[in-house]
Structure formats: structure tokens, C-alpha cells
Amino acid sequence: MMADTANHESASRDRIEQTILSAAEQVFSQHGYRGASLQAIADQAGLPKANILYYMGSKQLLYVRLLNRMMSRWNAVLEDITPESDPAKVLSDFIRTKMMLGQRYPEGSKLFAAEILAGAPFLSNYLSGELKEWVASRAAIIRQWSQQGKMDDVDPRWLIFLIWSATQHYTEYSAQVTGILGTEALSETDLESICQFLEHVILKGCGISASHLPNSPSV
Amino acid sequence: MMADTANHESASRDRIEQTILSAAEQVFSQHGYRGASLQAIADQAGLPKANILYYMGSKQLLYVRLLNRMMSRWNAVLEDITPESDPAKVLSDFIRTKMMLGQRYPEGSKLFAAEILAGAPFLSNYLSGELKEWVASRAAIIRQWSQQGKMDDVDPRWLIFLIWSATQHYTEYSAQVTGILGTEALSETDLESICQFLEHVILKGCGISASHLPNSPSV
């Protein structure tokens, strides 16, 4: 045994697991749970199939582990939002954070999308539990903003869905977007252009005047 | 043989084919091309597996036939749009038409989404050909609207993607939406509410003054 007494994970084991998770994320995100095969994941990871099962136990365990990993990345989004917050800043941050997450973890985002398309067999509890509460609490705050006259009286749930869909589109439909634009991938310039477009349309569309505050180094 | 001389399709044959196509659309839309099995399609259709292949030839032929059928339904969208058109009316129609298509053909929409997620192996030609031209021509007209001062100077491509994503979200992520809302399915009231929200935000966000024309009794 190696000296890693506190944790049961050795450095080498951890490295291999990351290799497998990364390979599995690619395959699952393209073909969904059923469409992905352990052999394809093994090939992608450059390991024999039996080795995948040795480290991950089963196809299902590997899959839910990927889902959990992806969802933990979203926890920070819209975390500190209060009725006193500036809607312009919060929504603008929301848009940029979501867009960044999609660009940073494209396979994870697609994995999530495929899971939802399949009817969310592994995530139904999460959707109708944690995430539902998350949306409800944020919606309540946004509703207060409307009552305070900070923005138009729009349904906050539709607003949240709008931002989700608009930002996710560019990662999950990347094949469509790049096919139509005729480029291999979105450039940094494109991404910034898209962010500004979304900020412009959504903020203005919700009747939120652009924040005049000196955009202090937020965060 | 029946009397259907002009066409090689008998009424009975056509009925069975529709049954199969409908069953296949459900299975493919949930699990993607690889994840769907002919046995599952056969069970869904209530027919023996060999019968599916008798009518459809192969899994791949069945799949591309479904893709083509779905895409033909989109042909009417934004068909007659000119530089003289009223942006408010055109975009409003666009939103409602897209939303209606998603509601009318939810499985077909999900099928398309799964195909894109997989990297569009069967649709890359369509995306970088037909659809690319479609977007380019519409974008050119929208750009003219901006130059005429009818609306803000936004990138028309991002606008088109925004409307696509926002409307498709409610069909392709229906599992997420209903899970969060806590309902079984979206009601007519919800749908109308969403349409109005999208019209409000997108038109206003693009600086399009609401059409004062007598809003003829659509719907």
C-alpha cells in the first residue's frame, strides 16, 4: 500500500479514474446511456474493458458518478442573490457564468442534455427536488425585483428557462451552430459577441436599465 | 393487389408504415440512434421485429426517413419574409410557429436534438448546406431591418439561435421543465404565457416597438 492513509485513493488510482471519467463523458454525451458501450469507453481511455469495470464497478455506477460530478459544478451559479441585489449585475453574471460553464465542460453539458432527453430516468428526483427548490427560491427574489419596479413584471420561471436555453444552446447544439456558421468552433470573439447580445436583449427585454454603477470588481 | 395503380402504396401499407414511424420516433427520440433497438421499436408498434425490417429495410433507412419527415415540417417557417415586412409581426409569428411545431411534434423535435447531440452524423450536409443558406438569407433581411432603423443593431444569427433555443427548450427539456414546475405537462395557459413572455422580452430587447396593427385573431 502507498502512504495515502487518510484517503483510500492513491495518486495513481486517481489519475486512472480521471482518465476513465473523461473518456466516459465523451462517449455518454454523444450516444446517451443506452447508446454508449463500455468497449467504446475503454477504447477511448486506452484501457482494456475489464479494467473499466474494475475501477467503476458497473456501467450504471460510472454514469451516475458522471452526472453527480457535472451537477456539482453548477452549485455556485446564482448562489448569492438577494432582493437588494442589482438585477442588471445578477442577470449579466448569470448569463456569463452559464455560458462559461458550457464552454468549460461541453461534454458534461451534453451528457446532462442527453439524460433529460431520455426522460431523466436518473435525475427525476434531483429535478423535482433540489433543482425545483433552487428555481423557486430564485424566482421569488426576481418577483420581488418586479414589485420594487426594478424590472418588468415577467414570469421569473420563464426568464430562468430562457437564460438556460439560450446559453446551453451553444454547447449542446454546437454541431448545428458550427455547421451553420461554417466554422470549426466558436471563437473567443464570437463568444463575447454572443454574451453581449444576450445581455442586451434579455436585460432590455425585461426593462432593466443597464447598471450605471461603476462596475466594481464584483465577485 | 389493390387498385392503387398510380402509387405503389396501398392504404393498409401506409397505415402500418405510419404506425412503425410513430413508434420509432418515440424510441429514437429517447435513446438516440445507437441506443434505440429494433426490438424496442417493434414492441412499441406491437409488431414482430422482422416486420419492421420488412417495411423499412434497415435501422438506418428507418432513421433517416424519420429525420427527413421531421425536417420537411419546418419548411414553412419564416418562408415569406421580406425587407418590407414588419419585424414585430414576423418575429412574433416565428416564435409562435416554432413553439407550436415543438408542441405538435415533440418526439420529432427530440429526435432532431439527439441527432445534433451525437454530432449530427446524418445531418451534417443538411446543416452546412440547406439550413446554412436558410439562416444566411434570413439574417440578411433582418440586417436590413436594423439599417432601416426598425430595430436595434443586433447580430441576426444570434437572434435566430435565441428564438430556436428558447422555443425548443420546452419540448426537448420537457422532463426538466415539468420536473421543476411540478406538473405532468405544460397547460395551454402556460404555453400562452410563455409565448407572450418570449414576445415581450425578445421584441422589446431588440428595440422593436410592438406592432400597433390590429392584432388579428391569431390562434
Place this chain on the structure above:
DNA sequence: AACACTATTGACCGATCGGTCAGAACAATC
């Protein structure tokens, strides 16, 4: 060197995959 434990993997399992095929069942024409 002996021992204990982990890591690795080829071989194999029953089940299911997409697809073929021969022949039964059916229908229409003469």
C-alpha cells in the same frame, strides 16, 4: 525470501444486437 494485497486483463458467460431467410398465410386474378 516470504507474504499480503492491489492492479491488470484475456477468456468467457448469457443476453441482446441488427439483419437474413425460408416458408406459412393471405389476397387478387384467371
Place this chain on the structure above:
DNA sequence: GATTGTTCTGACCGATCGGTCAATAGTGTT
């Protein structure tokens, strides 16, 4: 009723599926 062509389907094929296992190789401790 015999003939012809279409429809239908159980049985079967090789390949691949997720998963098991025993044998082997490697590593750390004593």
C-alpha cells in the same frame, strides 16, 4: 381451384452487449 404475388413471422446468424472470474503481474511490508 389453381396460379401468382404480397405480407407476415419464427428461427436463426455472427457480432456485440454488460458483466464475471481466475490467473497473472506488480508493490509494500516484514
